Amino acid sequence: MTLMKFPMKWPMLTISLILAAACNGGGRLYKEKMIHDSYGLIKKDAVRVTWMGTAGLYVTDGETGFFIDPFVSRYGLMKVLWGSPLSPQHQTIQDWINRVGCHHADAVIVSHSHYDHALDAPFFALKTGAQLIGSGSTAWIGRGAGLSENQIKIVRGGDRISLGKFEVVFIKSRHSKAVLGRVPWPGEITAPLIPPAAASDYRLGEIFSLFVTHPGSSFVHLGSAGYFEDMFVGMEAHTVFLSIAGREDSQNLLRCTALPLKAKQIIPIHFDNFFKPLDEEATMIWGVDMPEFFETASMVAPDIAVRTMAIGREFLLFQ
C-alpha cells in the first residue's frame, strides 16, 4: 500500500486554521436547540438513536441494532497531523458498547474510510459480532483488524440491504472539500490496514450516504457535508443526520439534501471537536460556524426543525 504522509506544510496550514477560527456562539446554539424529549410509553419497535459524536450513531428498534461510523478513539490534533500511529482504544470502545446497551449488534456500517469514521468500526464489529459493511477500502480495514471474510460485506452505490425491519440503501455520495478547499486523504486502501496506523493511512475509498427505512418512516445519514445534485430524487425522509463540518455552502447543502427529502427535522452531526476525548462536553470544531448554518436553514428551509442531540443520550427518533 502506498502511504502518503503529511507534507510538512500541513502543520503551518493547521495553525493558520486554528488562528482563523472564531468563537462564534456555536456552543450556545448547540445547547439551546438540544432535544430534551422525555418519552414514557413507546411502541415495542420504536426506533431510537444515540449520537456518539462525529458522524457516529447507534440505531435500534429493540430487535435489531446497528452502528454507523462509530468513532471513539480520539487523539489530539498534533498526533493526527504528525502522522503518529493511532490505535483503537479498546476499553473506550467497550465502554460505548455498554453505554448504548448493545452487546450483540447486527451491523457496523461505514460511510467512508477516513479514520474518524472507520478506525474503530471493525473493533465494534469484533466485540459485538456484527458484520462490517462498507466500501472495498473499509473491507481492508476490517481484514487488518482480524475480521473474517464472512464478517465483512462490501457494498457499492445503489446497493440495498435488510437488517431486521430496517432497509439500508447505499447512495453514492461525495466528500466535501473539508480542509483548505481539498478533500482530505483521497484514494483507496488496497491492503490490510493493521493498526496502529497514521490517520493519513485511512484513505477515503467510496463514500455513501445512507437512506434507512423502517416501517412507517425513514432517515438519511450524511457522513460528510458533500453531496450530488439529484442524489435523493424520489426519496422522502423524516430526519436527516447532516454532517456540517467542512461544508462548502449551506444553502446548496440544504437544497440538495433536506429539502428534496421533504425532511421534518435536521439533526446536525460531525461538528464536534474530535481532537478532544469523547467523554468531555462537545465543543465545536474550528470553523464550523453553527450560527450561519442555523440562520441559513431558517431562510432556506423554514418549515424544517433543526435540533441537536446530546452525545451518548438515547433519543426516540420515530414510532
Ligand SMILES: [Zn+2]
Ligand atoms: Zn471524511
